[in-house]
Amino acid sequence: MKQSVVPSQYLQIALDLATRIAKGELAEGSRIYGRSVMASEYNVSPETIRRALRLLADMKVVEVKPQSGAKVLSADSARRYIANFEEGADVHALRARLKDLLAESEQLSRSLTETVTALIKNRETFAAAGEPLPNYEVPVPKDSPLIGKSIGALKFWQSTGGTIVAIRRGQTVILSPGPYAELYAGDIIVLVGSPAAAEAAHHLVSAKE
Template sequence: MGEEITQKPMYQQIALDIARRVVNGDFQAGCKIHGRSTLAGEYNVSPETVRRAVILLQDMDVVSVSHGSGITINSQEEACKFIDKFKDMESIASLKMNLDKLFEDKKEIDSNLANTIEKIIDYSDRLRNISPYNPLEIEIKEDSMVVGETVSSVKFWQNTGATIIAIRRDKDIILSPGPYAEFRAGDVIVVVGDEGVLKRVKVFLNV
């Protein structure tokens, strides 16, 4: 019997094996196969297990059973349908297992994400309490005097004492912009400095 059915109950494995033997031509339509006791010995199971396998095949019209005549093969076509039915059941079971695993993975990811966010918030709070240099984001308005100018030309550091660590422009982020970086309307500059410095930046940019 194939490895793909080893996880099924034994009577289903036996039923599938008999159906495959019918499809492969080992058992021809109309022929009689061994009695339950002989099949039980062949598959090394109890007669009751074989009985359940035969009932399964009988329900799908793969075989017929009559008292005194034994087990008769009915149809190769029905044997194919029987095998296809179990393939569909295997596919559904496999998809369900994959879905269950994805849900478990999602729970773990959500848990890790929540823990990471909590740590970031915690670290941010600690840094805010111990460091006087908190980052500040300020948007450059269209009427700002710095629009079209560079960091150097407006003498940004000399006038404010603040250090620009980044400029957010639409979806782009310019890290550590140099003295020739140009200010544009809508830019969001990220600066660091103490409380007094940040106030001077707001005044300088007329925010």
């Protein structure tokens, strides 16, 4: 659905004049009313009329001469101006629609993050029957040799066969921690994998150097 785009006053006036010229209501060679008369007709300032006429003059629709007012030059140019204006309005509407879609995308992303966080906090959800890859929680002891080390340096997946999907740290949940994420004492590692992977992870965090 197209967005409703309202152009500036001088653009609306320029479009209206171009439409009247294209329809022959203002014939080629005829003079257009003075700025003061047009300002009264459109209920705008003379400066707004000047800007509208200047725009049409740039498009060779009218000719503006000091002290002489404006003269209609070409109905064909008026039709080209109308076509260009409509194309520009479509682009403006598409940009407005894109802005709305980006806002909707950001909201959707936030909703997805909140939902995943809630699922991770609720172990029973992940432990539901039939879950092909159940998750396990592995606490990091205060004396663990892993404290202060990054997931990448530990080669966690290679060592355990499990994938860390989150780290619970107090009331905070770190989703999909990257290889540079470090482990702290008291962290709860949430991993996905087999029971053997969970056992290997428990051994890894508890092993004495």
